[in-house]
Amino acid sequence: MAGSAQEPIDLYYWPTPNGWKIAIMLEEVALPYRVRPVNIGKGEQFRPEFLAISPNNRIPAIVDPDGPGGIPVSVFESGAILQYLGRKTGKLYPADERVRVEVEEWLFWQVGGLGPMAGQVHHFRIFAPEKIPYGIARYTKEVARLYRVLDRRLADREFLAGDYSIADIACVGWSKMWEWQGQDIGEFPHFRRWLEAVLARPAVQRGLAVTADAPKT
Numbered sequence: 001m002a003g004s005a006q007e008p009i010d011l012y013y014w015p016t017p018n019g020w021k022i023a024i025m026l027e028e029v030a031l032p033y034r035v036r037p038v039n040i041g042k043g044e045q046f047r048p049e050f051l052a053i054s055p056n057n058r059i060p061a062i063v064d065p066d067g068p069g070g071i072p073v074s075v076f077e078s079g080a081i082l083q084y085l086g087r088k089t090g091k092l093y094p095a096d097e098r099v100r101v102e103v104e105e106w107l108f109w110q111v112g113g114l115g116p117m118a119g120q121v122h123h124f125r126i127f128a129p130e131k132i133p134y135g136i137a138r139y140t141k142e143v144a145r146l147y148r149v150l151d152r153r154l155a156d157r158e159f160l161a162g163d164y165s166i167a168d169i170a171c172v173g174w175s176k177m178w179e180w181q182g183q184d185i186g187e188f189p190h191f192r193r194w195l196e197a198v199l200a201r202p203a204v205q206r207g208l209a210v211t212a213d214a215p216k217t
Contacts, residue, residue, distance in 0.1 A: 008032040012053060012061040014040050015211065017173030018078045018115065022060040024169050024207030025082055029089040033062075035210060064088070079111040082166040092165050099162055106153075106160040106167035110174070117142045118174040121181045140182045147178070147188050154190035158197070172198045173208075 011026065011033045013019045026033045038044045038059050045057045054061040054076035062081055067073030075081045083104075086093020094100050121139035124132060150171070153160060160167040175195050178185050185192050198204055 006032055007065045008034040009065070010034050010036050010063040012036045012038050012050065012059055012063075013210070014038050014059050016040070016059065017118070017177065018058070019060045020173040020208055020210075021078045021169055022062065022081050022085075023210040024172070024204050025085050025092070025166065027203040027207045028169070028201075029085060029091045031085070031089065077111075079107050079170065082107065082170060086166050092169070094163075094165070102161035103165045103167045107170050109149075110167070110170040114143075114146050114171060114174055117146060118177070118181055122177070125182055126180060136182075143181045144183060144187075147175075147183060147191055150175075150194070151188040151191040154194045159194070164198075164201075168194075168198055169204075172204065176208075 009026065009031055011022055013023065013035050014037065023033075038050055040059060044050065045054070045059060050061075051057060053063060053074045056076060058076070060078055060081060061074060061076040062084075063072060063074045064084075065072045075084050083093060093103060117139055121136070121143050124135035124139055128135070150160075159165065160171065172195065175191070176199060178195075185195075199208075
């Protein structure tokens with residue numbers, strides 16, 4: 001990332017689909033940032049110092065030393081962080097209310113639907129100590145339904161809400177793991193075209209490549 005005199009944003013991060021969202025956004029808007037690893041496999045998300053920033057004990061979270069009025073601010077929840085960074089920079093989160101409504105519809109569709117359902121299917125298909133056919137079938141089918149929704153939406157447009165936006169950033173991390181979710185991407189040609197286009201963006205590639213052990217400035 002290009003150097004900047006601006007003090008970097010602290011990104012409390014682990015390389016997961018939700019963590020990738022914010023690394024991608026920071027790369028897209030070219031804000032300097034510093035990775036603060038939170039090893040969720042070791043329970044570091046329950047440390048008091050992290051809970052003071054993210055009371056729901058989930059990554060990602062940020063601390064922006066140059067918050068509103070020049071006063072530091074912390075933000076947790078990936079959707080809220082994307083909105084904050086979009087407002088801060090004026091990028092990828094349109095000011096026009098009619099367009100912004102569309103962006104927010106698909107942002108909240110992701111944080112309330114695609115993310116939780118994909119997370120459940122990952123759990124039941126891959127991580128659950130006992131394979132429960134009902135759980136696997138239920139969530140695999142629901143993720144397929146959500147990808148059909150995306151496929152229909154993308155049939156006549158390049159991105160989810162007109163121009164590329166935080167809505168696309170929110171969706172790409174979970175979407176790229178379609179194989180984990182037991183999906184056949186060939187059933188969703190418009191979704192596949194969109195996914196390939198977003199993954200080809202240099203900032204997306206940089207954000208996805210962020211590791212938890214290499215601070216960035």
